[in-house]
Amino acid sequence: MSGKDKGKDGRKPLTQLVQAGRKPEWTGMPGQPGGIVSPPVWRASTILYDDVAHLRQAAASSTHERLFYGRKGTPTAWSLADALTEMEPGAEGTMLFPSGVAAIACALMAVLKPGDRLLMVDSAYDPTRSFCTQMLSQHGVETVYYDPQAPDLDAHLAAGPIRAIFLESPGSLTFEVQDVPAITAWARAHGVVTLMDNTWATPLYFPAMAHGVDIAILACTKYIVGHSDVMMGSVTANADWFGKIRQTAYLFGQMVSPDDAWLAARGLRTLGVRLAQHRDGALAVARWLKDQPGVARVLHPALPDCPGHAHWSRDFSGSTGLFTFILDGGDDAARAALIDGLAHFGIGYSWGGFESLALPVDPARYRSATRWQAAGPAVRLHIGLEDPADLIADLDAGLARFRAAC
Numbered sequence: 001m002s003g004k005d006k007g008k009d010g011r012k013p014l015t016q017l018v019q020a021g022r023k024p025e026w027t028g029m030p031g032q033p034g035g036i037v038s039p040p041v042w043r044a045s046t047i048l049y050d051d052v053a054h055l056r057q058a059a060a061s062s063t064h065e066r067l068f069y070g071r072k073g074t075p076t077a078w079s080l081a082d083a084l085t086e087m088e089p090g091a092e093g094t095m096l097f098p099s100g101v102a103a104i105a106c107a108l109m110a111v112l113k114p115g116d117r118l119l120m121v122d123s124a125y126d127p128t129r130s131f132c133t134q135m136l137s138q139h140g141v142e143t144v145y146y147d148p149q150a151p152d153l154d155a156h157l158a159a160g161p162i163r164a165i166f167l168e169s170p171g172s173l174t175f176e177v178q179d180v181p182a183i184t185a186w187a188r189a190h191g192v193v194t195l196m197d198n199t200w201a202t203p204l205y206f207p208a209m210a211h212g213v214d215i216a217i218l219a220c221t222k223y224i225v226g227h228s229d230v231m232m233g234s235v236t237a238n239a240d241w242f243g244k245i246r247q248t249a250y251l252f253g254q255m256v257s258p259d260d261a262w263l264a265a266r267g268l269r270t271l272g273v274r275l276a277q278h279r280d281g282a283l284a285v286a287r288w289l290k291d292q293p294g295v296a297r298v299l300h301p302a303l304p305d306c307p308g309h310a311h312w313s314r315d316f317s318g319s320t321g322l323f324t325f326i327l328d329g330g331d332d333a334a335r336a337a338l339i340d341g342l343a344h345f346g347i348g349y350s351w352g353g354f355e356s357l358a359l360p361v362d363p364a365r366y367r368s369a370t371r372w373q374a375a376g377p378a379v380r381l382h383i384g385l386e387d388p389a390d391l392i393a394d395l396d397a398g399l400a401r402f403r404a405a406c
Contacts, residue, residue: 021083042074076258087203092242100219103233110248114140116163123171145368148176168197177308184212205318222352226267278321282383296328296375321383327376334405335377338398351382
Protein backbone atom coordinates (compact mmCIF):
# COMPACT_ATOMS: atom_id res chain seq x y z
CA MET A 1 0.00 0.00 0.00
CA SER A 2 1.40 3.39 -0.89
CA GLY A 3 1.25 6.35 1.46
CA LYS A 4 -1.26 8.16 -0.75
CA ASP A 5 -3.82 5.41 -0.06
CA LYS A 6 -3.42 5.63 3.68
CA GLY A 7 -6.19 6.73 5.98
CA LYS A 8 -9.00 6.96 3.44
CA ASP A 9 -11.16 4.61 5.49
CA GLY A 10 -10.50 6.49 8.73
CA ARG A 11 -8.89 3.58 10.55
CA LYS A 12 -7.13 4.40 13.81
CA PRO A 13 -3.46 3.40 14.37
CA LEU A 14 -4.26 0.38 16.58
CA THR A 15 -6.60 -0.96 13.90
CA GLN A 16 -3.93 -0.39 11.26
CA LEU A 17 -1.47 -2.46 13.32
CA VAL A 18 -3.83 -5.41 13.16
CA GLN A 19 -4.96 -5.10 9.55
CA ALA A 20 -2.09 -3.56 7.59
CA GLY A 21 -0.12 -5.64 5.10
CA ARG A 22 -2.68 -8.42 4.86
CA LYS A 23 -3.60 -8.23 1.18
CA PRO A 24 -6.04 -10.95 0.10
CA GLU A 25 -3.64 -12.17 -2.59
CA TRP A 26 -1.09 -12.92 0.16
CA THR A 27 -3.43 -14.55 2.68
CA GLY A 28 -5.72 -16.63 0.44
CA MET A 29 -5.61 -19.20 -2.34
CA PRO A 30 -6.83 -18.36 -5.86
CA GLY A 31 -10.40 -19.51 -6.34
CA GLN A 32 -10.86 -20.39 -2.69
CA PRO A 33 -13.06 -18.22 -0.43
CA GLY A 34 -11.77 -16.90 2.86
CA GLY A 35 -8.13 -17.22 3.69
CA ILE A 36 -5.63 -17.42 6.52
CA VAL A 37 -5.08 -14.63 9.03
CA SER A 38 -1.41 -13.89 8.39
CA PRO A 39 0.68 -14.11 5.21
CA PRO A 40 2.73 -17.33 5.38
CA VAL A 41 6.49 -17.67 5.18
CA TRP A 42 7.41 -17.64 1.48
CA ARG A 43 10.99 -18.92 1.21
CA ALA A 44 12.61 -18.59 -2.20
CA SER A 45 15.84 -18.02 -4.03
CA THR A 46 15.01 -19.11 -7.59
CA ILE A 47 11.73 -18.06 -9.21
CA LEU A 48 10.72 -20.14 -12.23
CA TYR A 49 9.27 -18.76 -15.49
CA ASP A 50 7.05 -20.44 -18.04
CA ASP A 51 9.33 -19.72 -20.97
CA VAL A 52 12.09 -17.38 -22.22
CA ALA A 53 9.59 -14.74 -23.25
CA HIS A 54 8.08 -14.72 -19.77
CA LEU A 55 11.55 -14.41 -18.20
CA ARG A 56 12.48 -11.49 -20.45
CA GLN A 57 9.17 -9.77 -19.83
CA ALA A 58 9.72 -10.00 -16.07
CA ALA A 59 13.25 -8.57 -16.34
CA ALA A 60 12.03 -5.62 -18.40
CA SER A 61 9.38 -4.42 -15.94
CA SER A 62 9.27 -3.30 -12.31
CA THR A 63 10.15 -5.99 -9.79
CA HIS A 64 8.62 -4.16 -6.82
CA GLU A 65 6.28 -6.51 -4.91
CA ARG A 66 6.47 -9.04 -7.72
CA LEU A 67 8.20 -12.42 -7.70
CA PHE A 68 11.39 -12.12 -9.74
CA TYR A 69 14.35 -13.45 -7.75
CA GLY A 70 14.67 -14.23 -4.05
CA ARG A 71 16.85 -11.20 -3.37
CA LYS A 72 13.94 -8.93 -4.38
CA GLY A 73 11.78 -10.50 -1.68
CA THR A 74 8.59 -12.49 -1.35
CA PRO A 75 5.10 -11.63 -0.05
CA THR A 76 6.26 -12.30 3.53
CA ALA A 77 8.60 -9.30 3.46
CA TRP A 78 6.33 -7.18 1.26
CA SER A 79 3.52 -7.60 3.79
CA LEU A 80 5.66 -6.24 6.62
CA ALA A 81 6.97 -3.40 4.49
CA ASP A 82 3.43 -2.42 3.48
CA ALA A 83 2.32 -2.43 7.12
CA LEU A 84 5.19 -0.14 8.13
CA THR A 85 4.39 2.18 5.22
CA GLU A 86 0.78 2.42 6.31
CA MET A 87 1.89 3.57 9.77
CA GLU A 88 3.57 6.67 8.28
CA PRO A 89 1.15 9.18 6.73
CA GLY A 90 2.77 10.61 3.61
CA ALA A 91 4.97 7.58 2.94
CA GLU A 92 5.40 6.07 -0.50
CA GLY A 93 7.04 2.81 0.53
CA THR A 94 9.35 0.92 2.87
CA MET A 95 12.47 -1.18 2.38
CA LEU A 96 13.67 -3.76 4.90
CA PHE A 97 17.26 -4.34 6.00
CA PRO A 98 19.12 -6.96 8.05
CA SER A 99 19.74 -4.51 10.95
CA GLY A 100 19.03 -0.99 12.04
CA VAL A 101 22.59 0.05 11.25
CA ALA A 102 22.23 -1.37 7.73
CA ALA A 103 19.08 0.73 7.30
CA ILE A 104 20.86 3.89 8.48
CA ALA A 105 23.87 3.22 6.26
CA CYS A 106 21.82 2.56 3.13
CA ALA A 107 19.63 5.62 3.67
CA LEU A 108 22.69 7.86 4.03
CA MET A 109 24.36 6.33 0.97
CA ALA A 110 21.18 6.87 -1.05
CA VAL A 111 21.12 10.56 -0.20
CA LEU A 112 24.78 11.59 -0.12
CA LYS A 113 27.53 11.85 -2.74
CA PRO A 114 31.18 13.00 -2.63
CA GLY A 115 31.46 16.67 -1.73
CA ASP A 116 28.20 16.80 0.25
CA ARG A 117 27.86 18.10 3.82
CA LEU A 118 25.74 16.22 6.33
CA LEU A 119 24.43 17.74 9.56
CA MET A 120 24.34 14.99 12.18
CA VAL A 121 22.69 15.43 15.58
CA ASP A 122 25.30 15.28 18.36
CA SER A 123 23.19 12.88 20.43
CA ALA A 124 23.10 10.25 17.67
CA TYR A 125 23.42 6.51 18.20
CA ASP A 126 27.12 5.61 18.34
CA PRO A 127 27.12 3.27 15.28
CA THR A 128 25.58 6.12 13.25
CA ARG A 129 28.50 8.35 14.25
CA SER A 130 30.95 5.56 13.44
CA PHE A 131 29.49 5.16 9.95
CA CYS A 132 29.95 8.88 9.33
CA THR A 133 33.52 8.87 10.66
CA GLN A 134 34.77 5.65 9.14
CA MET A 135 32.76 5.33 5.92
CA LEU A 136 31.24 8.60 4.75
CA SER A 137 34.52 10.42 5.27
CA GLN A 138 36.24 7.94 2.91
CA HIS A 139 33.63 8.83 0.26
CA GLY A 140 34.25 12.55 0.48
CA VAL A 141 31.23 13.41 2.62
CA GLU A 142 31.78 15.93 5.42
CA THR A 143 29.82 15.34 8.64
CA VAL A 144 29.16 18.34 10.87
CA TYR A 145 27.62 17.70 14.29
CA TYR A 146 24.97 20.00 15.72
CA ASP A 147 23.44 20.63 19.13
CA PRO A 148 20.09 18.78 19.34
CA GLN A 149 18.57 21.59 21.40
CA ALA A 150 20.09 24.55 19.52
CA PRO A 151 20.82 23.42 15.95
CA ASP A 152 21.59 26.96 14.62
CA LEU A 153 20.91 25.82 11.07
CA ASP A 154 21.40 29.24 9.49
CA ALA A 155 24.95 29.40 10.86
CA HIS A 156 25.72 25.95 9.49
CA LEU A 157 24.33 26.93 6.10
CA ALA A 158 26.49 30.07 6.08
CA ALA A 159 29.55 27.80 6.40
CA GLY A 160 28.66 25.90 3.21
CA PRO A 161 25.88 24.04 1.36
CA ILE A 162 24.02 21.35 3.31
CA ARG A 163 22.74 18.24 1.57
CA ALA A 164 20.99 16.50 4.47
CA ILE A 165 20.11 16.74 8.15
CA PHE A 166 19.96 13.62 10.31
CA LEU A 167 17.74 13.68 13.40
CA GLU A 168 17.35 11.28 16.32
CA SER A 169 14.64 12.32 18.73
CA PRO A 170 15.02 11.57 21.52
CA GLY A 171 18.73 10.76 21.60
CA SER A 172 19.35 7.14 22.54
CA LEU A 173 21.61 7.86 25.53
CA THR A 174 20.68 11.33 26.78
CA PHE A 175 17.10 11.68 25.47
CA GLU A 176 17.07 15.25 24.19
CA VAL A 177 13.85 15.74 22.20
CA GLN A 178 14.34 17.82 19.07
CA ASP A 179 11.99 20.36 17.53
CA VAL A 180 11.38 18.17 14.51
CA PRO A 181 8.69 20.32 12.82
CA ALA A 182 10.90 23.42 13.00
CA ILE A 183 13.94 21.59 11.63
CA THR A 184 12.03 19.95 8.78
CA ALA A 185 10.31 23.22 7.86
CA TRP A 186 13.71 24.93 7.64
CA ALA A 187 15.05 22.04 5.59
CA ARG A 188 12.19 22.17 3.08
CA ALA A 189 12.66 25.90 2.68
CA HIS A 190 16.35 25.39 1.86
CA GLY A 191 16.12 22.23 -0.26
CA VAL A 192 17.73 20.02 2.39
CA VAL A 193 16.80 16.33 2.84
CA THR A 194 15.80 15.18 6.34
CA LEU A 195 16.37 11.70 7.75
CA MET A 196 15.30 10.59 11.21
CA ASP A 197 16.03 7.60 13.44
CA ASN A 198 12.58 7.11 14.97
CA THR A 199 13.28 3.84 16.81
CA TRP A 200 12.43 5.09 20.34
CA ALA A 201 8.87 6.26 19.64
CA THR A 202 8.03 4.19 16.54
CA PRO A 203 5.47 5.64 14.11
CA LEU A 204 2.77 4.67 16.60
CA TYR A 205 3.78 7.42 19.03
CA PHE A 206 5.50 9.75 16.55
CA PRO A 207 4.65 9.52 12.84
CA ALA A 208 7.84 11.19 11.62
CA MET A 209 6.73 11.86 8.07
CA ALA A 210 3.59 13.62 9.25
CA HIS A 211 6.00 16.00 11.02
CA GLY A 212 7.87 16.76 7.80
CA VAL A 213 10.61 14.11 7.74
CA ASP A 214 11.53 12.82 4.26
CA ILE A 215 13.08 9.49 5.28
CA ALA A 216 12.15 7.67 8.52
CA ILE A 217 14.38 4.89 9.85
CA LEU A 218 13.65 2.19 12.43
CA ALA A 219 15.79 -0.41 14.12
CA CYS A 220 12.97 -2.94 13.94
CA THR A 221 15.14 -5.15 16.16
CA LYS A 222 13.71 -3.14 19.04
CA TYR A 223 9.98 -2.50 19.47
CA ILE A 224 8.68 -3.75 16.13
CA VAL A 225 10.05 -7.27 16.72
CA GLY A 226 9.59 -6.92 20.48
CA HIS A 227 11.02 -10.29 21.52
CA SER A 228 14.83 -9.88 21.32
CA ASP A 229 15.17 -12.64 18.73
CA VAL A 230 15.43 -10.93 15.31
CA MET A 231 17.75 -8.31 13.80
CA MET A 232 16.06 -5.99 11.31
CA GLY A 233 15.86 -2.39 10.12
CA SER A 234 13.53 -0.41 7.89
CA VAL A 235 13.62 2.77 5.82
CA THR A 236 10.32 4.43 4.95
CA ALA A 237 10.42 7.31 2.47
CA ASN A 238 8.20 9.78 0.70
CA ALA A 239 7.59 9.79 -3.05
CA ASP A 240 10.65 11.94 -3.70
CA TRP A 241 13.01 9.43 -2.10
CA PHE A 242 11.51 5.96 -2.04
CA GLY A 243 12.71 5.06 -5.54
CA LYS A 244 16.27 6.04 -4.67
CA ILE A 245 16.15 4.12 -1.39
CA ARG A 246 14.85 1.03 -3.18
CA GLN A 247 17.48 1.26 -5.93
CA THR A 248 20.30 1.68 -3.41
CA ALA A 249 19.07 -1.27 -1.36
CA TYR A 250 18.96 -3.44 -4.48
CA LEU A 251 22.45 -2.36 -5.55
CA PHE A 252 23.86 -3.25 -2.13
CA GLY A 253 21.99 -6.56 -2.16
CA GLN A 254 20.17 -5.71 1.05
CA MET A 255 17.28 -7.94 2.06
CA VAL A 256 15.82 -9.81 5.03
CA SER A 257 14.98 -13.47 5.39
CA PRO A 258 11.29 -14.38 5.08
CA ASP A 259 11.42 -16.11 8.47
CA ASP A 260 12.68 -12.92 10.13
CA ALA A 261 10.10 -10.82 8.28
CA TRP A 262 7.34 -13.14 9.50
CA LEU A 263 8.53 -12.85 13.11
CA ALA A 264 8.73 -9.06 12.84
CA ALA A 265 5.22 -8.90 11.38
CA ARG A 266 4.00 -11.07 14.21
CA GLY A 267 5.57 -8.65 16.70
CA LEU A 268 4.03 -5.66 14.94
CA ARG A 269 0.50 -6.90 15.63
CA THR A 270 1.01 -6.52 19.40
CA LEU A 271 3.03 -3.28 19.26
CA GLY A 272 0.17 -1.21 20.66
CA VAL A 273 -0.38 -3.25 23.81
CA ARG A 274 3.33 -3.81 24.39
CA LEU A 275 4.25 -0.13 24.06
CA ALA A 276 1.47 0.81 26.47
CA GLN A 277 2.92 -1.50 29.11
CA HIS A 278 6.50 -0.36 28.42
CA ARG A 279 5.25 3.23 28.73
CA ASP A 280 3.42 2.73 32.01
CA GLY A 281 6.15 0.65 33.60
CA ALA A 282 8.91 3.06 32.61
CA LEU A 283 6.98 6.07 33.91
CA ALA A 284 6.41 4.33 37.25
CA VAL A 285 10.11 3.50 37.60
CA ALA A 286 11.30 6.90 36.37
CA ARG A 287 9.05 8.81 38.76
CA TRP A 288 10.19 6.64 41.65
CA LEU A 289 13.86 7.13 40.76
CA LYS A 290 13.52 10.92 40.75
CA ASP A 291 13.04 11.01 44.51
CA GLN A 292 15.65 8.47 45.55
CA PRO A 293 18.87 9.28 47.42
CA GLY A 294 21.81 8.60 45.16
CA VAL A 295 19.98 9.72 42.00
CA ALA A 296 20.89 13.16 40.67
CA ARG A 297 18.63 13.27 37.61
CA VAL A 298 16.31 11.19 35.46
CA LEU A 299 16.35 11.76 31.69
CA HIS A 300 12.94 10.61 30.48
CA PRO A 301 11.19 12.68 27.77
CA ALA A 302 7.85 12.56 29.58
CA LEU A 303 9.32 14.19 32.70
CA PRO A 304 9.22 18.02 32.77
CA ASP A 305 12.96 18.54 33.36
CA CYS A 306 14.11 16.38 30.44
CA PRO A 307 15.68 18.48 27.63
CA GLY A 308 13.05 19.12 25.00
CA HIS A 309 10.11 17.98 27.14
CA ALA A 310 7.93 20.73 25.66
CA HIS A 311 8.57 19.33 22.17
CA TRP A 312 7.68 15.85 23.40
CA SER A 313 4.43 17.11 24.95
CA ARG A 314 3.47 18.87 21.73
CA ASP A 315 4.45 16.24 19.15
CA PHE A 316 4.40 12.75 20.71
CA SER A 317 1.35 10.70 21.64
CA GLY A 318 3.23 8.50 24.13
CA SER A 319 6.53 7.54 25.68
CA THR A 320 8.27 4.17 25.68
CA GLY A 321 10.47 2.07 27.93
CA LEU A 322 13.97 3.48 27.43
CA PHE A 323 15.50 6.23 29.58
CA THR A 324 18.64 7.14 31.54
CA PHE A 325 19.26 8.15 35.13
CA ILE A 326 22.30 9.96 36.50
CA LEU A 327 23.85 8.90 39.77
CA ASP A 328 24.74 11.49 42.38
CA GLY A 329 28.51 11.16 42.57
CA GLY A 330 30.25 7.83 42.76
CA ASP A 331 32.48 6.20 40.17
CA ASP A 332 32.40 3.37 37.66
CA ALA A 333 32.98 0.74 40.35
CA ALA A 334 30.05 1.99 42.40
CA ARG A 335 27.86 2.01 39.28
CA ALA A 336 28.92 -1.57 38.55
CA ALA A 337 27.96 -2.58 42.09
CA LEU A 338 24.46 -1.26 41.41
CA ILE A 339 24.08 -3.01 38.06
CA ASP A 340 25.84 -6.32 38.77
CA GLY A 341 23.53 -7.28 41.61
CA LEU A 342 20.24 -6.61 39.83
CA ALA A 343 17.96 -9.65 39.75
CA HIS A 344 15.31 -8.53 37.26
CA PHE A 345 17.46 -6.58 34.78
CA GLY A 346 19.72 -8.17 32.20
CA ILE A 347 23.01 -6.55 31.25
CA GLY A 348 23.27 -6.23 27.49
CA TYR A 349 22.98 -4.08 24.41
CA SER A 350 19.82 -3.36 22.46
CA TRP A 351 16.36 -2.86 23.98
CA GLY A 352 12.71 -3.09 23.03
CA GLY A 353 12.19 -6.71 24.05
CA PHE A 354 9.97 -8.04 26.80
CA GLU A 355 12.83 -8.15 29.31
CA SER A 356 14.27 -5.25 31.32
CA LEU A 357 17.89 -4.23 30.78
CA ALA A 358 20.42 -2.04 32.61
CA LEU A 359 23.49 -0.67 30.84
CA PRO A 360 26.33 1.62 31.98
CA VAL A 361 26.62 4.48 29.48
CA ASP A 362 29.21 7.23 29.12
CA PRO A 363 27.81 9.92 26.80
CA ALA A 364 30.90 12.14 26.95
CA ARG A 365 32.66 9.71 24.61
CA TYR A 366 30.14 10.42 21.86
CA ARG A 367 30.03 14.21 21.73
CA SER A 368 31.51 16.68 19.26
CA ALA A 369 29.34 19.81 19.19
CA THR A 370 28.21 19.74 22.81
CA ARG A 371 29.78 18.88 26.13
CA TRP A 372 28.32 16.23 28.41
CA GLN A 373 28.45 17.13 32.11
CA ALA A 374 26.74 15.20 34.90
CA ALA A 375 26.88 14.78 38.65
CA GLY A 376 27.97 11.15 38.33
CA PRO A 377 27.91 8.05 36.13
CA ALA A 378 24.88 7.25 33.98
CA VAL A 379 22.76 4.10 33.75
CA ARG A 380 20.40 3.46 30.86
CA LEU A 381 17.35 1.35 31.63
CA HIS A 382 14.98 -0.44 29.34
CA ILE A 383 11.81 -1.26 31.24
CA GLY A 384 10.33 -4.47 29.94
CA LEU A 385 6.99 -6.10 30.62
CA GLU A 386 7.65 -7.18 34.20
CA ASP A 387 5.69 -5.80 37.15
CA PRO A 388 7.13 -2.35 37.92
CA ALA A 389 6.95 -3.08 41.67
CA ASP A 390 9.50 -5.88 41.24
CA LEU A 391 11.76 -3.63 39.18
CA ILE A 392 11.55 -0.80 41.72
CA ALA A 393 12.44 -3.14 44.58
CA ASP A 394 15.39 -4.42 42.55
CA LEU A 395 16.62 -0.89 41.85
CA ASP A 396 16.10 0.10 45.48
CA ALA A 397 18.52 -2.63 46.54
CA GLY A 398 20.89 -1.59 43.75
CA LEU A 399 20.95 2.01 44.90
CA ALA A 400 21.74 0.81 48.42
CA ARG A 401 24.75 -1.07 46.99
CA PHE A 402 25.76 2.06 45.10
CA ARG A 403 25.63 4.25 48.20
CA ALA A 404 27.59 1.71 50.19
CA ALA A 405 30.28 1.62 47.47
CA CYS A 406 30.70 5.41 47.32
